[in-house]
Amino acid sequence: MSSRDAMLARIRSKVSKGNDEARRAAVDAHLASHPRNLIPARGIGDDEHRLRVFTEMMQAVGGSVEVVNDINDVPHAAADYLRNSNLPAQLRRGQDAVLAKLPWHRGTLEIAVGRAEESDRASITRAFAGVAESGTIIQTSGQDNPTTLNFLPEVHIVVLEAANIFASYEEAWSKLRGQFGEGTMPRTVNMISGPSRTGDIEQTIVRPAHGPKNMHVIIVR
Amino acid sequence: MPEARPRVGLFVTCLVDMMRPSIGFAAVKLLEDAGCRVEVPDTQTCCGQPAYNSGDKADAVTLARNIIAAFRGFDYVVAPSGSCAGMIVKHYPELFAEGTADHAAAVELGHRTYELVSFLTRVMKVQKVDAQFAARATYHDSCSGLRELGISAEPRQLLASVEGVSLREMTDSNVCCGFGGTFCVKYPDISDKMLEKKLKHIADTGADTLIAGDLGCLMNMAGKLKREGSAIKVRHVAEVLAGDMATPSIGEAE
Amino acid sequence: MEASAATFPANVIKALADSQLQYAMTETGPRFQTKRSVARDALPEFDALRDQSRDIKNHVLDHLDIYLERYEAKVQASGGHVHWAATAEEARAQILEICRKANARVVTKGKSMISEEIDLNHHLEANGIQPVETDLGEYLIQIRNERPSHIIAPAVHLTRDQVEADFRKAHTHLDPNRDLTEIPALVEEARTVLRQKYFEADAGVTGANFLIAETGTSIIVTNEGNGDLTQTLPKVHIVIASIEKIVPTLEDAATILRVLARSATGQDFSNYTTLSTGPRRDGDPDGPEEYHVVILDNGRSNVLGTEFQDMLRCIRCGACLNHCPVYNAVGGHAYGWVYPGPIGSVVTPALVGIENAKHLPNASTFCGRCEEVCPMRIPLPKMLRHWREKEFERHLQPASIRWGLRFWAFAAKRPKLYQFGTRIAARVLANMGHGKGRLRNVPLASGWTKYRDFPAPQGKTFQQMWKERAK
Numbered sequence: 001m002s003s004r005d006a007m008l009a010r011i012r013s014k015v016s017k018g019n020d021e022a023r024r025a026a027v028d029a030h031l032a033s034h035p036r037n038l039i040p041a042r043g044i045g046d047d048e049h050r051l052r053v054f055t056e057m058m059q060a061v062g063g064s065v066e067v068v069n070d071i072n073d074v075p076h077a078a079a080d081y082l083r084n085s086n087l088p089a090q091l092r093r094g095q096d097a098v099l100a101k102l103p104w105h106r107g108t109l110e111i112a113v114g115r116a117e118e119s120d121r122a123s124i125t126r127a128f129a130g131v132a133e134s135g136t137i138i139q140t141s142g143q144d145n146p147t148t149l150n151f152l153p154e155v156h157i158v159v160l161e162a163a164n165i166f167a168s169y170e171e172a173w174s175k176l177r178g179q180f181g182e183g184t185m186p187r188t189v190n191m192i193s194g195p196s197r198t199g200d201i202e203q204t205i206v207r208p209a210h211g212p213k214n215m216h217v218i219i220v221r
Numbered sequence: 222m223p224e225a226r227p228r229v230g231l232f233v234t235c236l237v238d239m240m241r242p243s244i245g246f247a248a249v250k251l252l253e254d255a256g257c258r259v260e261v262p263d264t265q266t267c268c269g270q271p272a273y274n275s276g277d278k279a280d281a282v283t284l285a286r287n288i289i290a291a292f293r294g295f296d297y298v299v300a301p302s303g304s305c306a307g308m309i310v311k312h313y314p315e316l317f318a319e320g321t322a323d324h325a326a327a328v329e330l331g332h333r334t335y336e337l338v339s340f341l342t343r344v345m346k347v348q349k350v351d352a353q354f355a356a357r358a359t360y361h362d363s364c365s366g367l368r369e370l371g372i373s374a375e376p377r378q379l380l381a382s383v384e385g386v387s388l389r390e391m392t393d394s395n396v397c398c399g400f401g402g403t404f405c406v407k408y409p410d411i412s413d414k415m416l417e418k419k420l421k422h423i424a425d426t427g428a429d430t431l432i433a434g435d436l437g438c439l440m441n442m443a444g445k446l447k448r449e450g451s452a453i454k455v456r457h458v459a460e461v462l463a464g465d466m467a468t469p470s471i472g473e474a475e
Numbered sequence: 476m477e478a479s480a481a482t483f484p485a486n487v488i489k490a491l492a493d494s495q496l497q498y499a500m501t502e503t504g505p506r507f508q509t510k511r512s513v514a515r516d517a518l519p520e521f522d523a524l525r526d527q528s529r530d531i532k533n534h535v536l537d538h539l540d541i542y543l544e545r546y547e548a549k550v551q552a553s554g555g556h557v558h559w560a561a562t563a564e565e566a567r568a569q570i571l572e573i574c575r576k577a578n579a580r581v582v583t584k585g586k587s588m589i590s591e592e593i594d595l596n597h598h599l600e601a602n603g604i605q606p607v608e609t610d611l612g613e614y615l616i617q618i619r620n621e622r623p624s625h626i627i628a629p630a631v632h633l634t635r636d637q638v639e640a641d642f643r644k645a646h647t648h649l650d651p652n653r654d655l656t657e658i659p660a661l662v663e664e665a666r667t668v669l670r671q672k673y674f675e676a677d678a679g680v681t682g683a684n685f686l687i688a689e690t691g692t693s694i695i696v697t698n699e700g701n702g703d704l705t706q707t708l709p710k711v712h713i714v715i716a717s718i719e720k721i722v723p724t725l726e727d728a729a730t731i732l733r734v735l736a737r738s739a740t741g742q743d744f745s746n747y748t749t750l751s752t753g754p755r756r757d758g759d760p761d762g763p764e765e766y767h768v769v770i771l772d773n774g775r776s777n778v779l780g781t782e783f784q785d786m787l788r789c790i791r792c793g794a795c796l797n798h799c800p801v802y803n804a805v806g807g808h809a810y811g812w813v814y815p816g817p818i819g820s821v822v823t824p825a826l827v828g829i830e831n832a833k834h835l836p837n838a839s840t841f842c843g844r845c846e847e848v849c850p851m852r853i854p855l856p857k858m859l860r861h862w863r864e865k866e867f868e869r870h871l872q873p874a875s876i877r878w879g880l881r882f883w884a885f886a887a888k889r890p891k892l893y894q895f896g897t898r899i900a901a902r903v904l905a906n907m908g909h910g911k912g913r914l915r916n917v918p919l920a921s922g923w924t925k926y927r928d929f930p931a932p933q934g935k936t937f938q939q940m941w942k943e944r945a946k
Binding site: 233235237238239240241242243245246261263264265266267269271272273274275276277278280283284287315364365368369393395396397399400401402403404405406407408409410411412413414415416418440441443444445447448468469471472473474475 | 484487488491505800801804805837838839840841842843844846847857860862863864865866867868872876880883884886887888890893894897900901908910911912913915920922923925926927928929930931932933935936937938939940941942
């Protein structure tokens with residue numbers, strides 16, 4: 001018997017009470033229906049409520065948030081942010097179609113496209129979703145917004161469309177299933193709540209640890 | 222109010238019986254003042270917790286059966302200890318298989334068993350006691366009473382009604398003092414470290430009297446306080462509520 | 476490094492005498508406790524989420540074989556590989572084999588308790604592969620060749636001065652005159668040193684907080700971002716996880732995630748929660764080319780279907796450690812193996828044998844704080860008591876304790892004898908108190924009188940006086 005079969009047989013002998021058919025049916029029904037459990041009230045509310053809670057929660061974990069009314073204002077906002085952070089006017093982005101169409105010249109920004117390189121100081125990504133209840137950004141991997149952009153540069157700027165700010169993680173799961181199919185996931189889904197930190201020495205919180213030092217979210221209303 | 226003058230079986234507990242009967246008499250006074258008829262079955266010994274917590278389930282079962290029999294027929298069973306009451310309320314039912322007569326009897330006993338102070342407040346609806354006791358006191362929450370029976374506000378409420386008692390909270394009043402039954406003799410060094418932290422929190426309050434609801438914890442804390450020559454007096458909550466200032470505090474002579 | 480659970484009493488004495496450790500531990504518990512309490516109070520649904528989390532894991536354990544099969548099929552469908560390891564040895568061999576196939580020389584590692592459990596680092600080193608821990612706490616203990624002293628804060632026993640000294644020893648290529656007095660400088664140095672390792676690494680090993688059966692996804696939760704760099708940059712990503720990490724769906728994972736960080740660090744959500752499914756896809760510019768999951772049993776299936784099953788609900792948040800007065804007194808290393816604190820005292824006997832860990836279940840006052848804070852509502856004192864029952868059955872407790880207990884129980888089962896005995900004992904002990912109200916020494920009770928006086932009894936038993944009063 002393979003190690004696999006031996007392990008599974010052993011587990012089965014411990015948990016099965018001769019009711020394997022019923023147990024299998026229970027598992028498959030649960031996986032197929034993936035019911036929601038209790039969802040905290042905190043994030044639930046209208047657009048303004050979700051935007052406000054998201055902002056408060058993101059700021060509470062050390063991220064910064066600004067709101068623009070026109071997505072074409074993003075380059076300018078990003079350029080301002082970099083200038084105020086004493087960083088060069090350079091950004092790395094992926095091939096995300098929405099980001100690609102932005103008037104980057106307005107911010108007099110130098111834009112590179114692709115995965116993050118070691119020398120990149122700042123990146124910009126477009127969020128798949130935001131979650132109000134904990135001030136969390138969700139990014140999916142792929143050429144549009146490569147995963148390395150979320151981690152390697154010291155500044156991570158995120159474009160988050162207000163319509164994509166959900167109350168809870170569960171709504172983001174629904175969007176994932178809608179986009180990728182039931183039971184199917186992109187290689188990586190990153191849920192990010194603020195810049196990198198550690199408390200490993202004397203429980204003193206220090207930012208950053210290994211990831212970005214600053215996370216700046218530009219919400220597009 | 223429950224029925225007039227309920228018949229209460231006092232579960233003295235083995236520590237109070239042997240070490241400090243004054244707590245038992247204070248309990249009797251409080252129960253009688255609250256309108257109870259108190260009886261003390263003489264076939265009671267120990268609740269069996271030392272055996273149960275040492276993994277000796279067979280002896281725990283035998284001792285539980287003895288207590289169940291000793292207290293059959295009382296309206297209520299009251300113990301001046303959260304630990305022993307907790308053993309009966311929370312753990313007796315675990316000793317017997319569900320569906321057995323023993324289990325049913327254990328559950329039934331559990332339903333009418335109380336720790337003293339919470340019995341006074343919850344069942345007898347006592348809101349204040351008529352007692353005097355001069356003390357700047359701090360109250361330690363014994364673990365079993367707090368976490369198995371949810372006793373926290375009750376002793377503070379009644380203590381506040383004692384004329385002459387002023388209460389000050391210590392940091393971490395809900396953290397174990399390091400007694401833990403046989404733990405404190407099996408692992409004296411860890412126990413002492415826990416006790417050291419507890420005594421510091423007690424001292425920081427500036428209290429002259431330490432009060433708690435379990436004699437095991439009290440003997441542990443008093444033992445180290447007295448070893449260190451502390452003047453802090455250590456008292457069971459029942460003694461204070463009964464206004465018994467005459468009996469020397471724990472670990473002290475007349 | 477080889478402390479052992481069997482030498483617990485000696486470990487304890489060492490820990491209590493270690494002033495650096497005692498200094499480090501002074502603030503640890505209280506800080507963690509406060510943070511959790513604030514996070515709990517801010518979420519009214521917290522306790523209801525704990526109930527649901529418990530129910531989810533109970534459902535999983537009752538259907539574990541089936542969920543593991545469904546999980547495996549999904550991993551394979553996404554292009555990943557699943558390896559089944561019944562023992563630590565098998566897991567080590569499988570990981571080494573994957574690394575060898577990838578010609579790996581440097582392997583970065585995210586924080587993983589399973590890696591500690593199977594002692595992976597020493598195995599890789601012995602086979603010419605350099606493992607590099609990237610979680611700061613794990614890195615600190617790796618350069619000290621120690622085990623973690625806490626499940627989520629592995630280096631919580633260290634002070635900044637010790638870290639500075641260790642860095643000066645380990646990072647000899649850096650300016651010896653650099654200023655490392657402040658904690659941010661230490662963190663910055665670790666960031667710089669480890670950043671290079673991420674790029675050098677040929678494989679990255681991470682643990683998993685959850686494995687999702689619905690999608691074949693592994694989840695890691697970190698604050699530093701080290702796990703993400705570990706699993707994104709090298710060609711190969713190896714996940715090591717134990718069988719009980721399964722949760723059914725994304726929804727179920729979300730529920731448990733809501734209690735995890737709050738219980739652990741008091742955060743609403745950890746900085747980085749990362750869901751990984753298979754290797755990089757066509758057109759992906761980054762991510763690993765290979766994705767492997769090693770699923771470990773290592774004794775866990777022994778407790779399925781027994782009175783110990785509830786321990787498998789554990790999500791390794793560390794709350795029981797943070798609230799345990801024993802853990803806070805002696806620190807994690809005294810427990811002698813990988814998992815310290817209350818959950819360690821429950822899990823260790825299951826994985827290494829109760830005869831090799833017989834002290835651990837006894838080193839508890841049953842104060843109940845662990846169960847009170849456990850997000851998965853594991854009845855930890857009850858589990859400890861079950862281990863004591865096993866020890867009692869097998870006569871593993873010291874003879875003095877066993878005989879003392881037997882003697883006492885013999886009397887307690889005989890009310891008349893008991894009353895006679897207690898009357899004598901009360902009288903004798905009271906006389907020994909010589910009117911001082913306490914005793915400095917009591918025969919056979921040195922454990923008590925080592926640090927405390929023994930309050931003398933009042934002289935008569937309550938039963939005796941009650942009968943006198945009735946006359």
